[in-house]
Amino acid sequence: MIPRTVFNEEHEQFRDSVRKFLEKEVAPHHAQWEKEGQVDRALWNKAGEMGFLCPQAPEAYGGLELDFGYNAIVDEEIGRTGFTGIGWGLHSDIAVPYIVNYGTDEQKDKYLRRCISGEIVTAIAMTEPGAGSDLQGVRTTAVRDGGDYILNGSKTFITNGQHADLVIVVAKTDPAAGAAGTSLLLVEADSPGFKKGTNLDKVGMKAQDTSELFFDDVRVPAGNLLGAEGQGFIYLMQELPQERLSVAISAIANAEAALGWTVDYVKERKAFGRPVASFQNTQFKLAELASECTAMRVFIDRCLELHYDRQLDVATAAKAKLLSTDFQCKLLDECVQLHGGYGYMWEYPIARAWADARVQRIYAGTNEIMKLIISREMLKDG
Numbered sequence: 281m282i283p284r285t286v287f288n289e290e291h292e293q294f295r296d297s298v299r300k301f302l303e304k305e306v307a308p309h310h311a312q313w314e315k316e317g318q319v320d321r322a323l324w325n326k327a328g329e330m331g332f333l334c335p336q337a338p339e340a341y342g343g344l345e346l347d348f349g350y351n352a353i354v355d356e357e358i359g360r361t362g363f364t365g366i367g368w369g370l371h372s373d374i375a376v377p378y379i380v381n382y383g384t385d386e387q388k389d390k391y392l393r394r395c396i397s398g399e400i401v402t403a404i405a406m407t408e409p410g411a412g413s414d415l416q417g418v419r420t421t422a423v424r425d426g427g428d429y430i431l432n433g434s435k436t437f438i439t440n441g442q443h444a445d446l447v448i449v450v451a452k453t454d455p456a457a458g459a460a461g462t463s464l465l466l467v468e469a470d471s472p473g474f475k476k477g478t479n480l481d482k483v484g485m486k487a488q489d490t491s492e493l494f495f496d497d498v499r500v501p502a503g504n505l506l507g508a509e510g511q512g513f514i515y516l517m518q519e520l521p522q523e524r525l526s527v528a529i530s531a532i533a534n535a536e537a538a539l540g541w542t543v544d545y546v547k548e549r550k551a552f553g554r555p556v557a558s559f560q561n562t563q564f565k566l567a568e569l570a571s572e573c574t575a576m577r578v579f580i581d582r583c584l585e586l587h588y589d590r591q592l593d594v595a596t597a598a599k600a601k602l603l604s605t606d607f608q609c610k611l612l613d614e615c616v617q618l619h620g621g622y623g624y625m626w627e628y629p630i631a632r633a634w635a636d637a638r639v640q641r642i643y644a645g646t647n648e649i650m651k652l653i654i655s656r657e658m659l660k661d662g
């Protein structure tokens with residue numbers, strides 16, 4: 281074992297309380313929530329009471345102003361347990377940081393306390409039916425009309441879409457200006473004209489309320505513009521390394537846990553009168569996966585350490601997301617194989633993890649887009 285150096289004693293105490301909470305409040309219900317397509321809304325409020333939401337939020341707005349290690353611990357514990365219905369990572373690591381980093385004092389005062397308490401669930405709506413990887417192709421528009429913007433368009437695949445009370449919407453305020461005409465708006469879910477569509481029927485992550493959202497002449501007060509008009513694309517680029525690190529952290533935590541479940545399984549399961557663990561193929565597979573897990577863990581921890589010091593660059597975050605999620609999917613596939621037919625049964629955590637993990641290579645920027653980012657950095661002049 282290579283000892284981890286990214287967490288201190290307080291972090292580990294926090295981990296202990298997250299772990300106990302998940303065991304008590306989530307484990308008994310997650311399978312039912314998968315059938316219902318979403319977690320119980322009250323889970324968010326309970327998590328808020330426990331201080332699990334938005335650990336980095338400033339003290340001035342009721343937050344604990346902790347380091348990103350606390351977010352990482354929540355991500356790891358959810359990754360380790362496979363409770364993928366819980367959208368706290370999207371809320372704490374991705375959406376709320378936009379308000380913290382680009383919001384006005386008024387916006388922070390209005391929303392942050394309730395984001396921390398779980399009274400407000402957030403989402404971020406970039407993707408549209410016709411625009412995913414190519415965000416410059418967003419067609420949702422926000423046209424200024426007096427003191428408001430009039431928002432029209434539709435979004436799809438939005439995490440926390442059903443529970444969301446506040447959505448950061450990526451819209452064109454100047455469609456002719458391309459990326460420079462993109463802005464971010466804070467849209468409250470009860471705004472007239474804002475409709476939540478279908479809770480999408482996915483291959484995995486079945487308790488996650490990934491949804492369509494529709495905006496039909498929604499009046500958004502100009503005061504709900506996040507940051508400056510036309511700067512939305514730049515803000516998205518600035519926030520993406522943390523989003524990708526968060527995905528990488530959950531990927532390696534899930535991979536490590538799945539390997540552990542598989543070790544337990546192959547020791548128990550017998551074929552040809554001997555434990556599956558006694559076959560050399562099993563031993564070699566486990567050894568290969570464990571070696572890769574160790575290397576991946578060291579790399580992702582180093583990225584986390586860099587992120588503590590705000591030194592994690594865009595290309596390195598892309599490498600972390602690319603490698604960790606490709607590896608997670610490869611490991612889970614091998615682990616399903618070692619489980620035989622049981623590995624394909626939904627009641628086995630390994631089957632769920634295999635299905636849940638597939639999207640890790642798709643969202644937060646597909647792994648092909650990660651390769652574009654990495655190679656662009658390598659090939660740039662100067």
Ligand SMILES: Cc1cc2nc3c(=O)[nH]c(=O)nc-3n(C[C@H](O)[C@H](O)[C@H](O)COP(=O)(O)OP(=O)(O)OC[C@H]3O[C@@H](n4cnc5c(N)ncnc54)[C@H](O)[C@@H]3O)c2cc1C
Nearest residue numbers: 404405406407411412413437438439642643644645646648
């Ligand atoms: C469960 C889930 C949750 C999600 N949550 C959110 C969310 O909360 N908010 C949000 O805004 N979005 C969310 N998404 C959307 C996600 O980010 C997009 O699906 C993703 O960015 C890919 O976009 P797309 O689906 O339009 O695929 P496309 O962009 O159509 O890509 C199709 C294929 O073409 C490849 N491709 C595209 N462009 C290039 C290129 N230039 N070079 C090489 N290959 C290329 C892609 O890599 C992919 O393999 C979520 C998606 C899922 C499935």
